[in-house]
Amino acid sequence: MAEPAQQKVFAPWEDPTEKPIIRFEGVTKRFGEFTAVDNLDLKIYRGEFFALLGPSGCGKTTLMRMLAGFESPTEGHIILDGQDVAPIPPNKRPVNMMFQSYALFPHLSVWENIAFGLKREGMEKDRIEARVSEMLRLTRLEQFARRKPHQISGGQRQRVALARSLAKAPKLLLLDEPLGALDKKLRQETQFELMDIQEKTGTTFVIVTHDQEEAMTVATRVAVMDHGKLVQVATPAGIYEAPNSVYVADFIGDVNIIEGAATPRSTPEGAQVEIAWAEGLAPIIATPTEPVSAGQKVHYAIRPEKILVSREPDMARANRVQGKVIDIAYLGNISTYRVRLANGQMISASMTNARRLSRRDFTWDDEVWLNWTDGAGIVLTR
Amino acid sequence: MNYRRFLLIAVPYAWLALFFLVPFLIVLKIALSDTAIAIPPYTPTLDLSGGWAGIKAFFQGLDFENFVFLTEDSLYWKSYLGSLKIAAISTVLTLLVGYPIAYAMAQAADEWRPTLMMLVILPFWTSFLIRVYSWIGIIANEGLLNQMLMGLGIIDTPLQIMNTPSAVYIGIIYTYLPFMILPIYSALEKLDGSLIEAAVDLGCTRAAAFWRVTLPLSRPGVIAGCFLVFIPALGEFVIPSLLGGSQTLMIGKVLWEEFFSNRDWPVASAVAVVLLLILVIPIVLFQKNQEKAEEAGK
Ligand SMILES: Nc1ncnc2c1ncn2[C@@H]1O[C@H](COP(=O)(O)OP(=O)(O)OP(=O)(O)O)[C@@H](O)[C@H]1O
Ligand SMILES: [Mg+2]
Numbered sequence: 001m002a003e004p005a006q007q008k009v010f011a012p013w014e015d016p017t018e019k020p021i022i023r024f025e026g027v028t029k030r031f032g033e034f035t036a037v038d039n040l041d042l043k044i045y046r047g048e049f050f051a052l053l054g055p056s057g058c059g060k061t062t063l064m065r066m067l068a069g070f071e072s073p074t075e076g077h078i079i080l081d082g083q084d085v086a087p088i089p090p091n092k093r094p095v096n097m098m099f100q101s102y103a104l105f106p107h108l109s110v111w112e113n114i115a116f117g118l119k120r121e122g123m124e125k126d127r128i129e130a131r132v133s134e135m136l137r138l139t140r141l142e143q144f145a146r147r148k149p150h151q152i153s154g155g156q157r158q159r160v161a162l163a164r165s166l167a168k169a170p171k172l173l174l175l176d177e178p179l180g181a182l183d184k185k186l187r188q189e190t191q192f193e194l195m196d197i198q199e200k201t202g203t204t205f206v207i208v209t210h211d212q213e214e215a216m217t218v219a220t221r222v223a224v225m226d227h228g229k230l231v232q233v234a235t236p237a238g239i240y241e242a243p244n245s246v247y248v249a250d251f252i253g254d255v256n257i258i259e260g261a262a263t264p265r266s267t268p269e270g271a272q273v274e275i276a277w278a279e280g281l282a283p284i285i286a287t288p289t290e291p292v293s294a295g296q297k298v299h300y301a302i303r304p305e306k307i308l309v310s311r312e313p314d315m316a317r318a319n320r321v322q323g324k325v326i327d328i329a330y331l332g333n334i335s336t337y338r339v340r341l342a343n344g345q346m347i348s349a350s351m352t353n354a355r356r357l358s359r360r361d362f363t364w365d366d367e368v369w370l371n372w373t374d375g376a377g378i379v380l381t382r
Numbered sequence: 383m384n385y386r387r388f389l390l391i392a393v394p395y396a397w398l399a400l401f402f403l404v405p406f407l408i409v410l411k412i413a414l415s416d417t418a419i420a421i422p423p424y425t426p427t428l429d430l431s432g433g434w435a436g437i438k439a440f441f442q443g444l445d446f447e448n449f450v451f452l453t454e455d456s457l458y459w460k461s462y463l464g465s466l467k468i469a470a471i472s473t474v475l476t477l478l479v480g481y482p483i484a485y486a487m488a489q490a491a492d493e494w495r496p497t498l499m500m501l502v503i504l505p506f507w508t509s510f511l512i513r514v515y516s517w518i519g520i521i522a523n524e525g526l527l528n529q530m531l532m533g534l535g536i537i538d539t540p541l542q543i544m545n546t547p548s549a550v551y552i553g554i555i556y557t558y559l560p561f562m563i564l565p566i567y568s569a570l571e572k573l574d575g576s577l578i579e580a581a582v583d584l585g586c587t588r589a590a591a592f593w594r595v596t597l598p599l600s601r602p603g604v605i606a607g608c609f610l611v612f613i614p615a616l617g618e619f620v621i622p623s624l625l626g627g628s629q630t631l632m633i634g635k636v637l638w639e640e641f642f643s644n645r646d647w648p649v650a651s652a653v654a655v656v657l658l659l660i661l662v663i664p665i666v667l668f669q670k671n672q673e674k675a676e677e678a679g680k
Contacts, residue, residue, distance in 0.1 A: 070579050090582045103580035107598045116594075117584030168584065 012045035021046045021204050027076035029062055036062040038228035049198055049205045051215035054225030060208040064174045068097040096168055100176040102161040104149040110160050111145040117168045135163040154181045175207040191218050212252050224248050245382045249301040256347050258300040262292045273379055275300050278343040285318045288379045302377030307349035307370050309337055314371040325366045413651035414444035424648050448652035464631035469615040472554040476611045480562030488570035502560050514553055514624050521549055545627025553621035562607035569603025602675035609668035617657055633657055
């Protein structure tokens with residue numbers, strides 16, 4: 001733990017010689033006329049904790065079901081460990097899936113549910129015992145081993161489903177919203193357990209989640225999906241700090257989106273872009289991550305926590321606008337200020353609550369300055 | 383409040399007492415009487431005009447002679463055993479025919495299911511007697527089946543199916559098939575398809591998944607179907623007498639003959655009472671199964 005200098009950064013996706021464990025090559029899945037997964041290319045590497053994020057119905061479960069073998073791609077190939085999986089039936093794939101609906105066997109006890117896959121493998125009795133006990137301990141279900149699924153709570157059922165899919169220690173584990181029914185504390189604990197298991201076993205995880213915080217916590221990389229397509233695949237930090245589109249920026253976390261016309265210019269510090277966004281207000285100065293042409297319509301995305309709220313303009317920051325505090329959302333550790341600018345645009349800015357509430361600097365209807373640097377936001381062309 | 387509850391409970395019990403218990407007591411009473419050439423054809427009859435002495439004389443006239451008689455003539459216990467055997471075998475055969483049909487129905491596309499269900503229930507729209515009679519036209523020596531097989535040159539001499547136990551099995555399977563299909567179908571229909579996928583995901587072949595998941599989960603339906611076939615088949619009278627001929631010994635037929643050919647009401651009643659006692663066992667087991675299934679469904 002205490003030797004970060006030695007630790008190599010885990011980033012196999014940056015190494016062109018690294019072989020992915022899963023490769024999607026132009027995979028399309030249609031249900032009749034409807035395209036659930038649309039010409040998708042993706043590489044997932046051994047030992048990754050890969051999170052799929054996206055709105056309901058965007059094709060996450062379908063993607064998983066193709067990996068598990070319950071659906072076959074209409075077009076394209078899925079390569080698992082160098083082998084096209086198309087001819088391999090689901091029971092022969094080194095893949096286990098935790099179903100979104102849990103799919104626990106109602107006629108079997110919790111213990112028997114977890115042991116089900118091990119028994120099919122023909123494992124010896126005492127090794128099954130040991131493995132099931134380990135899984136029960138891991139998911140804290142020891143007291144419930146003899147109960148039937150209908151005799152336990154929703155969260156407990158979810159843990160049984162998790163334990164059952166983990167028991168066989170597969171090469172690839174697919175988790176379809178594995179922690180949705182757990183309370184926050186148990187969810188966090190289970191997240192760490194999962195990461196721990198993954199470190200110990202080297203299993204590759206693909207996890208579907210609606211909870212972006214969860215994706216941020218556990219994932220090595222996050223894929224944001226929309227309408228059967230991958231919009232962006234990047235590390236959690238990459239997705240958050242450098243979204244490639246308004247869609248991703250808006251989907252992950254809170255963000256202010258400002259529309260405007262770009263004017264590129266060069267300065268001694270490098271390329272910059274001025275965004276004219278409101279009449280009578282100074283243009284926003286930003287550092288572009290991709291080339292923009294003069295007059296191009298762009299979106300400028302800036303996260304609330306990147307904006308400093310102050311009484312007086314902060315001359316050290318390139319962008320400064322004045323506005324009035326309309327609303328304050330107190331969230332315990334931070335407060336989010338909703339500020340209306342002169343042109344009517346609303347901007348959110350959040351500040352950590354270093355001081356006690358009674359000594360807060362700003363209150364409703366205060367005139368404040370919003371300040372941010374030229375590198376704080378991001379210029380998006382789509 | 384209590385009064386209403388009492389009423390609610392009393393009505394079904396009164397119904398049962400009036401239409402089940404009282405007739406049963408009458409039958410039991412006749413079973414304990416002796417045959418007589420009279421109307422009604424048994425003695426003693428209760429004559430209240432004789433007062434207390436009359437009642438005493440009435441009870442003294444009752445005895446277990448007829449039940450003892452049932453054990454003495456091998457016809458009766460052979461018929462009981464014959465009925466049990468035929469009911470058991472035809473239950474198994476009905477299960478073997480009915481389960482695949484129920485399974486196919488449950489697998490069928492949603493829009494087809496009401497139609498298939500309809501087809502299963504459709505035979506109930508015509509008289510049971512007519513349907514059994516029409517089987518004679520099919521399986522008789524000069525019937526449709528034999529004519530077709532001979533016409534195709536598969537056989538030279540007609541198959542003797544009529545008046546054999548096979549005919550009875552065919553009749554029972556045909557008649558009671560819906561009672562087998564419906565409970566199994568309702569169990570299979572509720573089965574969540576992702577359970578099969580989970581089993582396959584955990585290493586089962588499709589066949590193993592059927593064996594380990596589908597079959598156990600349809601068990602309450604199978605048991606219900608078996609009882610629904612076994613219980614009426616045990617006392618079945620029409621099918622063996624129409625299709626089974628004289629060779630087939632079934633207690634329902636014996637009962638009919640005692641009543642209507644021999645006019646020996648007391649012995650016939652004794653046969654009925656014993657049949658009922660035999661049936662109580664599977665009926666109680668059936669109730670237990672239903673309760674268990676209900677509990678598991680919660
Ligand atoms: N068997 C099917 N037949 C027809 N359409 C289907 C089928 N399975 C999925 N779809 C459709 O494909 C799309 C993607 O479904 P999928 O289950 O992958 O969504 P998802 O991303 O997992 O959503 P959620 O987050 O709600 O679970 C949906 O619009 C769904 O209606
Ligand atoms: Mg889903």
